[in-house]
Amino acid sequence: xxxxxxxxxxxxxxxxxxxxxxxxxxxxxxxxxxxxxxxxxxxxxxxxxxxxxxxxxxxxxxxxxxxxxxxxxxxxxxxxxxxxxxxxxxxxxxxxxxxxxxxxxxxxxxxxxxxxxxxxxxxxxxxxxxxxxxxxxxxxxxxxxxxxxxxxxxxxxxxxxxxxxxxxxxxxxxxxxxxxxxxxxxxxxxxxxxxxxxxxxxxxxxxxxxxxxxxxxxxxxxxxxxxxxxxxxxxxxxxxxxxxxxxxxxxxxxxxxxxxxxxxxxxxxxxxxxxxxxxxxxxxxxxxxxxxxxxxxxxxxxxxxxxxxxxxxxxxxxxxxxxxxxxxxxxxxxxxxxxxxxxxxxxxxxxxxxxxxxxxxxxxxxxxxxxxxxxxxxxxxxxxxxxxxxxxxxxxxxxxxxxxxxxxxxxxxxxxxxxxxxxxxxxxxxxxxxxxxxxxxxxxxxxxxxxxxxxxxxxxxxxxxxxxxxxxxxxxxxxxxxxxx
Numbered sequence: 474x475x476x477x478x479x480x481x482x483x484x485x486x487x488x489x490x491x492x493x494x495x496x497x498x499x500x501x502x503x504x505x506x507x508x509x510x511x512x513x514x515x516x517x518x519x520x521x522x523x524x525x526x527x528x529x530x531x532x533x534x535x536x537x538x539x540x541x542x543x544x545x546x547x548x549x550x551x552x553x554x555x556x557x558x559x560x561x562x563x564x565x566x567x568x569x570x571x572x573x574x575x576x577x578x579x580x581x582x583x584x585x586x587x588x589x590x591x592x593x594x595x596x597x598x599x600x601x602x603x604x605x606x607x608x609x610x611x612x613x614x615x616x617x618x619x620x621x622x623x624x625x626x627x628x629x630x631x632x633x634x635x636x637x638x639x640x641x642x643x644x645x646x647x648x649x650x651x652x653x654x655x656x657x658x659x660x661x662x663x664x665x666x667x668x669x670x671x672x673x674x675x676x677x678x679x680x681x682x683x684x685x686x687x688x689x690x691x692x693x694x695x696x697x698x699x700x701x702x703x704x705x706x707x708x709x710x711x712x713x714x715x716x717x718x719x720x721x722x723x724x725x726x727x728x729x730x731x732x733x734x735x736x737x738x739x740x741x742x743x744x745x746x747x748x749x750x751x752x753x754x755x756x757x758x759x760x761x762x763x764x765x766x767x768x769x770x771x772x773x774x775x776x777x778x779x780x781x782x783x784x785x786x787x788x789x790x791x792x793x794x795x796x797x798x799x800x801x802x803x804x805x806x807x808x809x810x811x812x813x814x815x816x817x818x819x820x821x822x823x824x825x826x827x828x829x830x831x832x833x834x835x836x837x838x839x840x841x842x843x844x845x846x847x848x849x850x851x852x853x854x855x856x857x858x859x860x861x862x863x864x865x866x867x868x869x870x871x872x873x874x875x876x877x878x879x880x881x882x883x884x885x886x887x888x889x890x891x892x893x894x895x896x897x898x899x900x901x902x903x904x905x906x907x908x909x910x911x912x913x914x915x916x917x918x919x920x921x922x923x924x925x926x927x928x929x930x931x932x933x934x935x936x937x938x939x940x941x942x943x944x945x946x947x948x949x950x951x952x953x954x955x956x957x958x
Contacts, residue, residue, distance in 0.1 A: 482534060490534055497542050498570065502553070506931075509907035510554045512547060519548055555932040556909040556940060558925035560719075561747050561776040565833075568840045569780040572833035581829045584819040587809035589829065593818060596831035599838075600788065603772065606752050607745075608765025609790045617795060617822040618830040619785035622746035623664040624823060625771035628787040628798075630655065630668050630711065631823075632769060633740035635798040636791065637710040642798060646673050651708035656680050656698065658690035658725060660718040662744055687874050688723040688916060690714065692733060699737050711740040716761055717748020720914050722879030722926070724748060728763030735766075743767045746785070748877055750777035754847045757854070760876055777850060779930055780833040795821040849930045853878050856927045856937055863941045872916060878927035881916060884948060895951060896921040902947035909940050 482490070522544065551557065553564035581589040583596070596618050604614035619625045633655075634641045640648045653674060657665050659681045669679045680702065682695045699709050712734050714725040727743060734741035743749075743764050749772040751757045752764070764770065769789040775782050789795070800820045819825045838846070857878025861871050870885040884890025884899075900913045900923060911925045925940065 479531070486534060490538065493535060493538065497538070501546075502567075505551050505553045506555055508546065508551050508554065510551055510557050510910045511904050511907060512549060519544075550910065553929070553931075554910075555929050555936045557929060558909060558911050558932075558940060559928065560912070560926070561773070561928055562782075563776065563779045563928045564931055565781040566779045566837040566841070568836040569833035572836045573781050576829045576832055579829075583827050583829055584825050585807045585809075585817045586813075586815040587807050587817075590815075592829045592832065593815075595835050596818075596829075599831050599834055600786070603786060604788050604790075607749070607761075607770055607772075607788065608752075609788065613792050614788060614790050615792050615795055615821075616786060616788040617818065619787055619822075620824070620830075621775070621783040621785040622662065622744070622771050622773045623667065623785075625746070625773075625785045625787040626662070626664045626713075626742075626744060627668040627671060628795075628823060629713070629740075629742045629769045629771060630665075630672055630674075632789065632791070632794045632798045633711040633742065634672065636740055636768075636794055637708075649708070651706060652678065654678055654680055654702050654707045654709045655711040655713065656682055656695055656709070656739075657713045658682050658684050658715060658718075660684050660688050660690075660720055660723060661713060661715050662719055662746065665713060665744070684723075684917075686917070688718065688721050690725045690730065692726060692729045695730065696733055696737075699733070699739075709737060709739055711742060712737075713742040713744055714767075715748075716743050716745035716764065717751075717875075717877050717879075719747070720879075720916060720924070721873035721881050722748065722875040722877035723873065724760055724875070724877075727761060728766070731763045731766040734768075740768045741766065742769045742771070744771045746771050746773040747776045749773075750846070750850055751877065753843055754850050754854075757850075757876065774834045776928075777853075778834065778837065778846065779849070780837055784830050784834055799823065853927045853930065853932070856932055856934070859934060859937050860925060860927070860940070863937060864944075867941055867945050869944070872920070872922055880925050881914070881922040882925075883922055886948075887952065889955070890948075891921070893921045896923055898951050899923060899944065899947050902950065903940075903943055906943060906947075908943055911940070 552562035581592045583589050583592055586593050600616040601611040601614065604616060605611040619628065634653065638649055655678060657679060666676050666679050670676055680698055682690050682698060685691050702709055712730060714727050714730045716724050731741055751760050768791060769787065772786040772788065774780050774786060775784040799822055854876065857880060860880050864871065864882050868884065868886045869882045871880060871882050873881040884895065889895050896913050900911055903909050903911050911923060913921060914924045915921055
């Protein structure tokens with residue numbers, strides 16, 4: 474039985490490990506705001522720490538956990554810090570952490586319904602509820618949980634190909650008479666191009682449509698491009714709108730794009746990985762007006778719903794399309810549920826063996842409710858407005874237009890405040906201070922800008938004031954140094 478001890482450990486030791494684990498988690502949640510936001514980047518030091526570990530000699534379990542916890546404290550971007558103003562990596566909900574621990578312990582396998590009927594039905598229940606939030610008919614809508622937005626976008630392109638070209642599932646792209654084309658804006662997420670490559674379409678099948686001064690897809694340019702492609706012998710099949718661009722939080726004109734998709738008989742997909750959560754807040758629903766007309770939606774609950782990584786959703790108003798796209802017969806798969814009115818998840822998804830992704834969403838919603846999430850999202854929107862207000866007071870200029878809390882800005886005090894050198898220097902100065910984290914990006918005609926996004930429900934007004942102070946100090950240091958040279 475010694476092999477069991479190596480895997481399970483003694484009961485008393487397990488209890489001590491669980492207790493220590495809870496202490497570590499609570500210590501992190503309580504004290505993360507006192508840590509450096511960004512770690513010191515030293516690859517050699519991390520590799521040196523790991524160099525002595527060869528797994529030839531087992532070590533004490535508590536010592537092993539201590540080693541990993543210290544490494545995570547020292548060498549990780551602390552996205553749970555309230556002054557992390559970066560990408561969409563929010564602090565996880567407490568119930569999300571509980572859920573992931575339970576899933577790790579129970580280890581449900583969601584390939585087939587019969588192996589985890591409770592887990593599968595929870596996810597189906599969530600899919601119907603989220604579909605309803607987006608305006609779909611919950612009785613007809615379908616969907617699947619995914620590892621994230623990339624998989625959801627991949628699923629969207631595959632379902633669109635299957636819908637538009639019935640022979641695609643069996644014969645592939647070689648069975649098609651014309652080269653398929655899909656349409657996205659120049660501000661869309663890169664996963665759509667990567668997905669086109671993964672599907673065998675190739676990057677050239679993705680037609681990027683220019684954006685206007687507000688960074689929204691130009692609908693007239695979309696219509697013109699579709700006509701040109703049809704005349705050139707291509708087969709347009711999908712157009713994707715973005716509801717909350719990564720760069721600037723901009724929402725494309727969904728209703729107008731829906732009109733074009735309907736007229737041109739294209740699959741209409743909305744990538745709402747981040748911004749989709751805004752529909753939960755009653756007074757903001759109009760921001761995504763028209764999304765109910767889409768054929769499919771990508772939505773990441775690990776973004777604005779704050780559950781641990783990763784938890785994406787693919788939703789569709791076409792009840793049979795997932796089966797048509799992914800259905801396959803495997804003789805070795807369990808048949809326990811034959812005769813029941815259920816469908817095995819593995820025949821409706823890119824994944825086969827897969828984790829119980831939906832539990833962290835279910836438990837978080839169960840405790841907070843829709844109203845609780847509305848309060849959190851409303852708070853973060855307000856913090857975005859406060860950041861814009863404080864930046865303007867200090868002479869910074871806002872260069873993007875959105876209700877979502879993504880703020881892109883430059884310095885208006887001096888001409889060099891828009892230069893690449895200035896932008897990069899300010900971002901580097903903020904990050905190296907350890908007090909906050911912001912990023913840079915490029916908008917419109919390749920214009921460099923600073924970017925700060927409210928991703929954390931713990932971020933309060935004091936954190937906004939602190940960020941602006943750091944920015945002002947860093948700006949002053951930059952101009953002082955350049956004036957001396």
